[in-house]
Amino acid sequence: MNITSCCAINKNGVYLNDKVIFEGTGSEMLPYFDSILKYFDIKYPKFVKMDALSKLGFLTAEVLLNSIPWVKTEYLPFECGTLMSNSSSSLNTDFNYWKTVGQIPSPSVFVYTLPNVVNAEICIRNGFKGENMFFIGENFVSSGIIEYANSLFTSGNIKFCLCGWVELLKDNYQSVIFAVENKTSGIREFLPETINALMNKLL
C-alpha cells in the first residue's frame, strides 16, 4: 500500500505533498481558515457552522482530495474510511460549550463536543460510508494507525483511507492528512518510518 497524497495545514501555510501551496496570512485562526476556504474556492455553506477543529480537518481533507480526483469514481462509499487522531480531543469546543451552559446551552456548539465529528464532516461532504475512527493520544502513533488501516484493508472493509492528525487547542493548531490506497506507486510507502519522517517534517 502507498500514500498517494498528503496535505498539511499549520500557521505557516497549506502544504500539498511537501510543497507550500498557500502561505499563512499571519491572521488569527478562524479568519485564516476562511482565507484558505476562499483561496481554494471551496463551496460548502455548512462550513460556517463547524467548530474550529472540524474546519481544520475539513479544509485539509478538501485540499488533499482535490489532488486525487479519481477517488470519487474509483471507490464505492463503503470502501472509503477515515482514521484520525489528535491529543486534545474536542477540548477547545468543550470549553466553548461550557461557557454557554450558564445560560441556555447551545445545541449547535454541543454537537461538536466530540472529536470524531471531524470524521463525520469529511464523510458527509464526500459521501464516505466506510469505517471511521478517531484516536486520542499524546502523539501520532504511526504503527497503530498502520496496523488498524492494514486490518481494514486486508479484511476487505475498505479500499481507500484518509489517515492523519488534526490537532487544535486555543490558538495552536496543525493537521496532516494522507491518503492511503492499495496502489503500486505513490508519494511514499505506507510504512512507520516513512510516515514518521513525514510527520516530523510537517508537524
Place this chain on the structure above:
Amino acid sequence: MDELIDELKVKVVAHLNLQDITPENINPDDSLFNSGLGLDSIDVLELIVLLQQDYGIKVGSAEEGKQVFQSIRTMAEFIKSKTE
C-alpha cells in the same frame, strides 16, 4: 405582526449565522427547510433556544414544534399568541 416578522428575520439570520441570506431576502411564508431557508435539525434546536432566550417562550412538544417551525410567519404567530 409585520414588525415582529421583520424582527424575527434579523434574529434568525444572526442567531443561525446564515451565510448568503439577508433578512430582506427572506419571504416570511417560505419553508424553514429544504428549498426554503434550508435549515437542519440543529438549527431548529437553536430556534427553540432563541424563542426561550429572547421571548421567554417554551415549545411544549414536538407536535407543537412542527406547527411553529414551518415558516417565519408561523413562528411570529406563535410568539404573538403566547405573549398577548
